Amino acid sequence: MRRSFLMSAALPAIAALALAGCASEADTTATDTTPSPTTSQDCSPESLQTLTPGTLTVGTDTPAYPPYFEDDDPSNGKGFESAVAYAVADELGFTSDQVTWVTVPFNKSYAPGDKDFDFDINQISITPKRQKAVDFSDGYYTVNQAVVALEDSPIANATSLAELREAKLGAQVGTTSLDFITNDIQPTQQPLVYNDTNDAKSALEAGQIDGIVVDLPTAYYVTAAEFDNAKIVGQFPAQDGGEQFGLLMAKGGPAP
């Protein structure tokens, strides 16, 4: 337990309200907690109920992949999600020095329980099931799922979901990409499931699978920067109404 006694003793509701007040001014991290009409808020970083007072603790997984992060270093401000995290911190009144990063495995991020971060930014799609376990900010990116294959793969020129049905597909465990395979493509062969996207890419390169499903920005990065001979077969909206990445916070917790 990294949470101090003071933190656990603090009334989460009040804390959330304090932050909700700040957030609505900042308009970047509106939470789904009910805003209070009565209180006026002091929004200096010191007064915010963060995990470590005066510091904004942000979680993401290791390795941190491009294009969301660069050089596996979230704290360099490069990469989309790193930039978003620092922009949020800035709106909340934190300087870059007051932001610390912690490693949070993807599958652990949205599991129920105490969190050791104020928010986690790790391409976590907002899904109704996850919302039962954790809180999300409004979406900061709308994402499509994409199928990536090597150019000599049997599915390289597929134009419909039906043509993907016979393929051997892979994805990372616990992701909406994997859900997309099982729910939307419904392949005839069992998909192969990996601990992280690197393993899935290794398997793709080695020809163990015909294609992998990842989110579209990752697909662009994989095909443009990492593989010479891979292409995006197609992209698909994964859910009705679109799928969005959100900042993840502990359920009802005193985080922004």
Added chain:
Amino acid sequence: MLNIKIFLVAEFFILILSLLIALGRGLRAPVALPVRIMCTVYVDFFRGVPTILVILLLGFGVPALQLKGVTNSPVVWGTVALILSYTAYVAEVYRAGIESIHPSQRAAARSLGLSSMQTTRYVVLPQAVRRVIPPLLNDFIALQKETALVSLLGPIEVLRSAQINASANFNYTAYVVAALLFVAITLPLTRLTDWLQRRDTRRRMAGAM
């Protein structure tokens, strides 16, 4: 069930290969020195390397070489990795059994005119193997559990199914079910080990009582 398939195939090869390794290490003739060194190096290496590392190395590493005519199936390479790793352990179990046979047995057999090979085959091994059956089964129970590591390479086996389920629904009873399945498979093996051990004790004590 994938775990059982991997287990059975791996066990078959492990039993044979590890016996060969154990016999190789037991050779005393000067001419057999290279064989002895090779077997010793093999055992030292694979006992010292984590199984998970061997699985990742073979499962992702070998297919990445894109060798012609070599399968890239993750299940096959995962099984090969388990075989390599466990053969080293089981070879040592065999060797312990072989060395536990008193030298007078061998001397007696040789004086009756049996060749060295025949002595090993008809006098030493039958006694040695009987002695090490409980530790052998112990290693197989461990192997049965380690089949879950093959999930790292992508195939969906019991553990991975449970993980997928748990991460979709935040209901961790899937892991409990997976645990019960593993126990259900290993339990018969465990009981068999106990029974063999009891029977062996009874037989050895029979003369003394």
